[in-house]
Amino acid sequence: MRKTAIFFLPMASAALTxxxxxxxxxxxxxxxxxxxxxxxxxxxxxxxxxxxPTGRQKNAAQNAVDLLRQMAIPQIRINPIDDSVTDNTGGExxxxxxxxxxxxxxxxxxxxxxxxxxxxxxxxxxxxxxxxQRVVNIIVQEYAYGGYTKVTANENFLTGLxxxxxxxxxxxxxxxxxxxxxxxxxxxxxxxxxxxxxxYRLKDMTGDDYTVRRSETFGxxxxxxxxxxxxxxxxxxxxxxxxxNLVAFTxxxxxxxxxxxALRYSNNTFDGYEFVRRNPVRxxxxxxxxxxFFALPKGFSFDFTPIFNYTHGNDYTDYSVSxxxxxxxxxxxxxxxxxxxxxxxxxxxxxxxxxxxxxxGDNINRLEYTGENGFRDRFHNAFACGMAGYNFQxxxxxxxxxxxxxxxxxxxxxxxxxxxxxxxxxxVRYSPDRKNSFSLYFQYATNSxxxxxxxxxxxxxxxxxxxxxxxLVENCRHTTVNLAYTWLPSNALGLSAYGRxxxxxxxxLLTYIPYEEGHALLRTYVNNxxxxxxxxxxxxxxxxxxxxxxxxxxxxxxxxxSTGIYSSSCTPFSAALQASYYLGNYYFQAxxxxxxxxxxxxxxxxxxxxxxxxxxxxxANSDWNVRLTAANFFNKGWDCATNIxxxxxxxxxQTIIGTSVHPRLNITATYxxxxxxxxxxxxxxxxxxxxxxxxxx
Numbered sequence: 001m002r003k004t005a006i007f008f009l010p011m012a013s014a015a016l017t018x019x020x021x022x023x024x025x026x027x028x029x030x031x032x033x034x035x036x037x038x039x040x041x042x043x044x045x046x047x048x049x050x051x052x053p054t055g056r057q058k059n060a061a062q063n064a065v066d067l068l069r070q071m072a073i074p075q076i077r078i079n080p081i082d083d084s085v086t087d088n089t090g091g092e093x094x095x096x097x098x099x100x101x102x103x104x105x106x107x108x109x110x111x112x113x114x115x116x117x118x119x120x121x122x123x124x125x126x127x128x129x130x131x132x133q134r135v136v137n138i139i140v141q142e143y144a145y146g147g148y149t150k151v152t153a154n155e156n157f158l159t160g161l162x163x164x165x166x167x168x169x170x171x172x173x174x175x176x177x178x179x180x181x182x183x184x185x186x187x188x189x190x191x192x193x194x195x196x197x198x199x200y201r202l203k204d205m206t207g208d209d210y211t212v213r214r215s216e217t218f219g220x221x222x223x224x225x226x227x228x229x230x231x232x233x234x235x236x237x238x239x240x241x242x243x244x245n246l247v248a249f250t251x252x253x254x255x256x257x258x259x260x261x262a263l264r265y266s267n268n269t270f271d272g273y274e275f276v277r278r279n280p281v282r283x284x285x286x287x288x289x290x291x292x293f294f295a296l297p298k299g300f301s302f303d304f305t306p307i308f309n310y311t312h313g314n315d316y317t318d319y320s321v322s323x324x325x326x327x328x329x330x331x332x333x334x335x336x337x338x339x340x341x342x343x344x345x346x347x348x349x350x351x352x353x354x355x356x357x358x359x360x361g362d363n364i365n366r367l368e369y370t371g372e373n374g375f376r377d378r379f380h381n382a383f384a385c386g387m388a389g390y391n392f393q394x395x396x397x398x399x400x401x402x403x404x405x406x407x408x409x410x411x412x413x414x415x416x417x418x419x420x421x422x423x424x425x426x427x428v429r430y431s432p433d434r435k436n437s438f439s440l441y442f443q444y445a446t447n448s449x450x451x452x453x454x455x456x457x458x459x460x461x462x463x464x465x466x467x468x469x470x471x472l473v474e475n476c477r478h479t480t481v482n483l484a485y486t487w488l489p490s491n492a493l494g495l496s497a498y499g500r501x502x503x504x505x506x507x508x509l510l511t512y513i514p515y516e517e518g519h520a521l522l523r524t525y526v527n528n529x530x531x532x533x534x535x536x537x538x539x540x541x542x543x544x545x546x547x548x549x550x551x552x553x554x555x556x557x558x559x560x561x562s563t564g565i566y567s568s569s570c571t572p573f574s575a576a577l578q579a580s581y582y583l584g585n586y587y588f589q590a591x592x593x594x595x596x597x598x599x600x601x602x603x604x605x606x607x608x609x610x611x612x613x614x615x616x617x618x619x620a621n622s623d624w625n626v627r628l629t630a631a632n633f634f635n636k637g638w639d640c641a642t643n644i645x646x647x648x649x650x651x652x653x654q655t656i657i658g659t660s661v662h663p664r665l666n667i668t669a670t671y672x673x674x675x676x677x678x679x680x681x682x683x684x685x686x687x688x689x690x691x692x693x694x695x696x697x
Contacts, residue, residue, distance in 0.1 A: 042494055043434040044437040046398035046437070047398050049488075053117070054547055057071055058112045059621075062112075064107030064112070068118070072541045073118065073120060073494075075486065080593060088537060088539055089535045095135075096129065096138070098137075109168025116140065118137070131341075145173045147172065147674070148169070148675065149169040149672070155666070157666070158662070158665055160190060162187050166182065166184070167182050175236055175238050177234070178232075178233070178234055180232055181229065184226075185228075188224050192657060193221045193277075194654055195654070197216075197652065197653045198652040199211060201649045213265065214464060215263070216262075217262045218657050219274075231249075232247055239295070242291060243291065247287070250287075258276065258279075259657075263275040273323065274321070278319075279316065280316050281316070283314070285312075286310045290304075299346055301346075305340070310334075311335045312332075314333075316330050329369055331368065331369045334366045335366075336362075336363075337363045342357055343356075344357065350393070355387075355402070358384070365377065375457045379411070385407065389403075401425070403423065407420045408420075408448055410454055412451075412454050424444050442482075444479050446478070452469060454469050455468065466520060466522045467522070469524065479502070480501070501532075502533045503531070507531050509527065530563045531562055531563075537555055547582075550581075554575065555575040558571065558573075560572075560598060566647055577593075578590070588617055590614070590616075591616075596609050608643075610639070625669065628666070629665070631665075633663045635661055635662065639656070640661055643656070
């Protein structure tokens, strides 16, 4: 039997050097078996963990997020429903391509064959990452000039119409790159809504307490959404300068959003009530963002980022019950937000660097309610902060510390409130060698209520419930502690063990209080109690059969605890499993994620969702990638999740009806063709979001 010797490249180089230094007469002639030199495909360091995607993974992947899914990097998770990228505990992970930020839609245009490596960074000191705490940076091959166009089509079956078609085109000449993205996303379904059973504790006309059980049972629905994004971007990229400007427009409309069913009351023997809820929406959004990075002499660098978004929207709400009055409202909104980020960094040799920076901006909303509610709202929520940071780095240790002071000021229809608070972050990473790394992260920061949560308007939700915000609610402080260990013993195995604690104190909390002398309830917000959450888990990626078979597992134990007026706790266990197999141009993948349970941070609700599972078969070559996915084929019905609420005046069990975990078939195809010489590919432009809305829901 012939034996095969396998070396990593650094080891192989050392062995060949040692042989060359031996005296000639000491060497003996010997027949060698086959020697295979294997590149090091994953390694860790104090500042970054680097992964080299295999040719099989790049060939099977249809876009950037799909490539991360194929690679099954143990430090991150990919949501199978919305393709969001997070760390193992659900924390935000910013995705960059060639050191420039990219949205999920932008990455859909990426040609994965051009990817050279993927880096996972915690608290990167590079100013181009603009202070992001965790980053996936996808390094893509750069070329001289030319271009390519990529077309993507995605269609779901068994759940109604759900189609996405987009075209991305890139052209580069010397140091300039021009990106154009256009898409058409259309949904048309009949399975979206809620079944709600609520218990109201009210007072009758004589002031005596009584209880009403009110049940809305889902019957039928119709939901139609159309979205048409268009984005253009120009980038100048040289060794010391990066300048990027982006403009985008999105037309979005929900012309049909209706569900209806039966309405019953426990204290009424008549069961003939029917309800209908309608909420059509339309909006137009415009966005601009810029990036200006300059590497200056003597170790200085400068980064400036302006961002502006605008959205004009129309929101119609109509609720009617047979034999009762209708509840209608129409709101027109103009929403603006802008943000300016500025960072200056100085390197002192190879070990030390300092950073000073700041950002500021404002969220502005102008709303006009017509119909039964005649409100005119003017909302401002401005902010500004300054910070300083220090980084120490050696071949084994990286320490990053920053701290700053922030100010927020809100003006809700003339009710002004200001808050000034400190914040700090500490990240320590130790890598004794290229196979092991330990990291510790601590954060003290503040959570700020959204503009809609501060709204002073009072709107009627149904015949027994009103809703409002609270302009007097306070910001709440929180702390986060993360511990992680990464072990990469070989190309075939990768492991990340992790633990996290999160505490939010005197938090913003949704509550229900008596309204109209106790004849109805008001849903509003107060500061009350603490929210505590933690996770303990391990993610493992194991490659077999020369990398043709890849297994991934991520079991996790979590705990949730809520104190204050709504005291509750739970300790759920969850797991995600994935298996991938590559056979020539064909690839196969199976995925399973168990049902989960969690407590909302700002609500007494406990959420229970269902499991998600899928099997994928695909074929790909250098231009085409076609796949068929069968998902949730063991699930029955249209129930997605259940929300359970327990409070002194109101309790509720709500079943969410939708298509996310219903059995479905999905067909996705991409086609890419190039022209001219090869060009820098990656960091594709995509659909941009508009300004955040303040409409009360």
